[in-house]
């Protein structure tokens with residue numbers, strides 16, 4: 297189902313004049329040449345076999361550096377985004393150490409804790425663990441817990457858990473109900489620490505840290521380094537190995553950006569025109585609010601384009617279902633807010649459309665970064681009304697990337 301963007305198709309079918317296109321290179325990996333294989337990193341034959349069954353042939357740069365450091369027992373600060381392979385960079389050595397150490401487990405005392413900011417990320421991280429565990433001769437019990445769903449099954453499920461993936465609020469609820477204890481944590485991961493702080497989880501994280509033993513291994517991953525992340529880094533990490541996956545020529549994540557000037561009343565028809573004329577089969581559309589996401593999805597459906605909206609006001613089940621359908625290529629258009637602009641990895645997503653601009657330039661980068669991942673190209677479209685133009689200029693200035701705004705007055709939208 298995944299449509300790969302094709303330049304010639306785009307030019308042939310879309311009657312909008314393209315004067316100039318801007319290609320944005322988002323660099324996710326380091327300049328260093330990666331090792332050609334996983335063998336030298338210190339993983340056991342059983343994990344190497346699990347990797348090869350997943351067809352992971354070469355470590356990504358963050359994996360190449362983080363795996364040996366974590367196996368060595370060091371604290372790690374990884375500055376890396378989703379798409380860099382950062383999840384497996386900590387999942388692999390955690391599984392290795394869990395199998396090797398056979399930490400004695402008092403009842404409901406988890407040895408490994410992975411803290412994540414959102415339920416979507418919790419589900420995604422759990423899937424990476426499960427994928428690898430499936431290829432192992434020995435079982436490792438992993439559980440993911442998050443809010444928005446009934447707590448009772450989660451309480452029951454804590455028995456014998458070796459790796460717990462949790463959002464901070466729900467974890468505190470489970471601790472308060474004595475369903476789980478953190479006093480035996482040996483390894484702690486803070487994933488997407490920047491997002492965790494942006495979402496205001498500082499206090500919860502502080503409370504959780506106070507419940508853990510002082511002696512433990514800490515791994516902190518963040519897409520950005522800012523003042524707040526720096527502060528938590530100081531608090532949590534002890535002489536960490538700092539791994540920054542920086543700009544490099546080998547990572548070819550290419551995102552082509554296109555922007556169209558469209559009047560307010562032509563926005564809806566233009567969106568449908570864009571989707572139809574490019575024959576987009578899998579596209580993520582961003583709006584500025586939940587209300588608008590619902591409205592845009594309704595309009596698309598009324599006009600015969602299969603679409604669903606997902607946002608913070610939807611039930612947990614509806615959110616997960618919509619995302620799973622979309623990832624599996626069963627849903628053509630997913631309309632969302634900035635809820636999905638970070639962290640969520642969608643394999644080879646070819647198109648992203650900004651139906652409405654985000655307020656922050658950072659969110660713009662995160663939104664368009666949903667496409668063009670894993671060395672594939674992708675196209676990010678922005679629909680810009682005359683009122684949006686000054687704000688779009690601010691975004692471009694912050695990104696130091698300029699996108700030519702194409703006129704659309706001559707595009708025939710009748711029948712859309």
Ligand code: AMP
Nearest residue numbers: 352354355356378379380381382383641
């Ligand atoms: P992440 O940055 O952890 O969200 O991973 C991004 C994507 O890369 C996921 O779909 C992983 O399954 C995939 N991935 C991670 N490591 C490797 C690897 N060494 N080789 C191939 N794919 C990988």
